[in-house]
Amino acid sequence: xxxxxxxxxxxxxxxxxxxxxxxxxxxxxxxxxxxxxxxxxxxxxxxxxxxxxxxxxxxxxxxxxxxxxxxxxxxxxxxxxxxxxxxxxxxxxxxxxxxxxxxxxxxxxxxxxxx
Amino acid sequence: xxxxxxxxxxxxxxxxxxxxxxxxxxxxxxxxxxxxxxxxxxxxxxxxxxxxxxxxxxxxxxxxxxxxxxxxxxxxxxxxxxxxxxxxxxxxxxxxxxxxxxxxxxxxxxxxxx
Numbered sequence: 001x002x003x004x005x006x007x008x009x010x011x012x013x014x015x016x017x018x019x020x021x022x023x024x025x026x027x028x029x030x031x032x033x034x035x036x037x038x039x040x041x042x043x044x045x046x047x048x049x050x051x052x053x054x055x056x057x058x059x060x061x062x063x064x065x066x067x068x069x070x071x072x073x074x075x076x077x078x079x080x081x082x083x084x085x086x087x088x089x090x091x092x093x094x095x096x097x098x099x100x101x102x103x104x105x106x107x108x109x110x111x112x113x114x115x
Numbered sequence: 116x117x118x119x120x121x122x123x124x125x126x127x128x129x130x131x132x133x134x135x136x137x138x139x140x141x142x143x144x145x146x147x148x149x150x151x152x153x154x155x156x157x158x159x160x161x162x163x164x165x166x167x168x169x170x171x172x173x174x175x176x177x178x179x180x181x182x183x184x185x186x187x188x189x190x191x192x193x194x195x196x197x198x199x200x201x202x203x204x205x206x207x208x209x210x211x212x213x214x215x216x217x218x219x220x221x222x223x224x225x226x227x228x229x
């Protein structure tokens with residue numbers, strides 16, 4: 001069975017500081033990895049995904065995540081955060097044999113950016 | 116158009132009422148999903164439809180009844196709900212019902228059961 005652990009439930013940070021949101025997964029098969037963001041009172045939006053190829057993936061708004069197979073991690077980073085990055089961030093996995101599209105979500109990390 | 120729409124945005128219903136939630140997408144996606152999300156928790160998968168057929172039911176109580184009338188539309192019929200069913204109900208769609216396609220989420224319907 002797959003599982004996802006987001007090690008920090010809350011991450012407070014000052015504006016323009018760097019941030020890392022940690023995600024570890026457990027699976028006996030190869031996986032696809034996703035980061036979704038949820039702003040207050042909204043649905044989830046895909047931030048970035050790793051399917052195959054380069055282990056470093058980037059989003060259009062400055063976030064990046066690196067797939068580390070040996071450490072079974074997919075940590076999310078941003079070198080300089082903005083107030084508008086305040087949101088809940090979910091790491092999720094699905095596996096290559098997944099015929100139902102089922103995503104396994106972590107518990108979420110609340111990123112709070114302060115001025 | 117990469118939008119999933121959901122109506123209504125808010126719904127308050129009594130435990131004896133019958134109501135329906137509606138979800139629509141016009142991206143040509145062949146898989147659609149219902150999730151339930153409680154405050155400060157991740158979404159929990161309820162149902163998956165693939166090519167208009169129910170492919171996953173995560174042991175959801177029968178008071179929730181999904182329906183997929185066509186490839187663009189997904190409904191969730193609600194009957195005799197309990198207060199603990201109060202939550203944000205999210206609909207999502209993806210190009211195919213396999214794990215490598217990203218899911219596009221709607222804004223959700225916030226349901227309160229009184």
